Amino acid sequence: MPFDRLWRNARIATLAPDRPGLGVIENGALATTGERITFVGPETDLPSDTRAAETIDCAGRWMTPGLVDCHTHLVFGGNRAREFEQRLAGASYEEIARAGGGILSTVRATRAASEDDLVQAALPRLDHLIAEGVTTVEIKSGYGLDQESEARMLRAARRLGSERKVGVTTTFLGAHALPPEAGGDKDAYIDHLCTKVLPALAAEGLADAVDAFCEGIAFSIDQTARVFNAARALGLPVKLHADQLSNLGGAALAARYRALSADHLEYTDEAGARAMAEAGTVAVLLPGAFYFIRETRKPPVDLFRAAGTHMALATDCNPGSSPLTSLLLTMNMGATLFRLTVEECIAGVTREAARALGRLDDIGTLEVGKSCDLAIWSIEDLAELVYRIGFNPLHTRIWRGQ
Ligand code: DI6
Numbered sequence: 307m308p309f310d311r312l313w314r315n316a317r318i319a320t321l322a323p324d325r326p327g328l329g330v331i332e333n334g335a336l337a338t339t340g341e342r343i344t345f346v347g348p349e350t351d352l353p354s355d356t357r358a359a360e361t362i363d364c365a366g367r368w369m370t371p372g373l374v375d376c377h378t379h380l381v382f383g384g385n386r387a388r389e390f391e392q393r394l395a396g397a398s399y400e401e402i403a404r405a406g407g408g409i410l411s412t413v414r415a416t417r418a419a420s421e422d423d424l425v426q427a428a429l430p431r432l433d434h435l436i437a438e439g440v441t442t443v444e445i446k447s448g449y450g451l452d453q454e455s456e457a458r459m460l461r462a463a464r465r466l467g468s469e470r471k472v473g474v475t476t477t478f479l480g481a482h483a484l485p486p487e488a489g490g491d492k493d494a495y496i497d498h499l500c501t502k503v504l505p506a507l508a509a510e511g512l513a514d515a516v517d518a519f520c521e522g523i524a525f526s527i528d529q530t531a532r533v534f535n536a537a538r539a540l541g542l543p544v545k546l547h548a549d550q551l552s553n554l555g556g557a558a559l560a561a562r563y564r565a566l567s568a569d570h571l572e573y574t575d576e577a578g579a580r581a582m583a584e585a586g587t588v589a590v591l592l593p594g595a596f597y598f599i600r601e602t603r604k605p606p607v608d609l610f611r612a613a614g615t616h617m618a619l620a621t622d623c624n625p626g627s628s629p630l631t632s633l634l635l636t637m638n639m640g641a642t643l644f645r646l647t648v649e650e651c652i653a654g655v656t657r658e659a660a661r662a663l664g665r666l667d668d669i670g671t672l673e674v675g676k677s678c679d680l681a682i683w684s685i686e687d688l689a690e691l692v693y694r695i696g697f698n699p700l701h702t703r704i705w706r707g708q
């Protein structure tokens with residue numbers, strides 16, 4: 307039997323770079339052997355022997371790579387809905403934080419939660435992503451801020467990947483906020499992260515990458531560079547929450563360290579955009595956070611296009627600034643709020659998101675040799691994935707050939 311599974315009569319957006327645009331094949335077929343894609347192309351190019359254990363007629367439906375959410379804080383304890391109500395009533399983010407709310411309220415709840423609690427709380431969020439065709443999700447720590455709690459978050463993230471048929475990549479974000487017990491000393495906290503916490507978590511194999519929040523209200527360029535040096539010494543790739551609320555030069559710093567991605571980027575300037583393009587650092591745009599905190603400054607999409615910076619889109623799912631668990635809605639926001647094209651939005655949650663995770667060799671496009679992660683959609687036009695609001699046209703989702 308040449309194939310395990312064969313999908314026929316599909317319109318396939320392969321996202322393969324050897325075809326223009328979204329790499330569309332009309333009248334396409336895709337076949338697998340085990341977890342891997344072993345044929346993708348026009349029906350007319352199928353080999354003469356098309357026997358397969360299972361053959362599926364797609365009836366002309368659209369097929370895309372499985373969606374990749376390359377920036378989430380999916381694992382956390384507690385609930386910030388009351389804080390949302392306070393903000394609607396006029397309280398500022400800073401006032402809430404000073405009263406003990408904000409990010410530190412999530413830190414308290416996360417520290418109080420067991421690994422099981424964290425998994426159970428995250429599963430409905432993960433299931434919502436999966437229901438829309440997500441096959442790979444990145445999950446950050448950063449609400450523990452001490453070694454044991456950060457490790458527990460990352461173990462919970464890894465467990466989510468065994469509880470569901472989904473790929474999980476983990477990111478250590480110890481440099482997200484300063485914990486209360488640090489007594490206001492950011493430099494000492496960064497030293498502790500670099501010399502104790504990160505090496506211990508890396509030795510346990512808990513982190514696939516390292517991230518930091520480089521911002522006036524978080525950590526400086528110099529402190530971020532120290533985190534990046536520690537990651538480099540351990541052989542871990544880096545990424546950065548950069549230029550979200552101000553321009554400290556985060557994008558350029560990320561590029562200097564050949565970061566996988568720099569994320570948010572509302573305040574990034576032309577030099578930053580160019581440096582990212584040259585370094586191959588992906589611009590991960592997060593329209594959910596832009597929308598939810600009512601930011602008005604947009605990321606410089608024209609500069610990214612002119613420089614040739616790759617652009618991805620992600621939910622940034624987190625309880626404070628982006629309580630969003632829909633990549634379909636994220637695409638709609640990317641188009642309406644940031645003026646991305648339909649092609650940029652679809653590439654941004656597939657090929658470019660895979661690139662932002664350093665996983666483009668394995669996922670993100672439909673090409674022979676890659677993992678068979680795909681989504682089949684009941685739509686007439688690919689633009690419907692971006693155009694519709696609150697409607698889920700997913701027909702079938704396949705992860706690793708199943
Ligand atoms: N940027 C954000 O917008 C969130 N974290 C970050 O680095 C905020 C997270 C929170 O408020 O819980």
Ligand code: FE
Pocket residue numbers: 377378379547622624
């Ligand atoms: Fe984030």
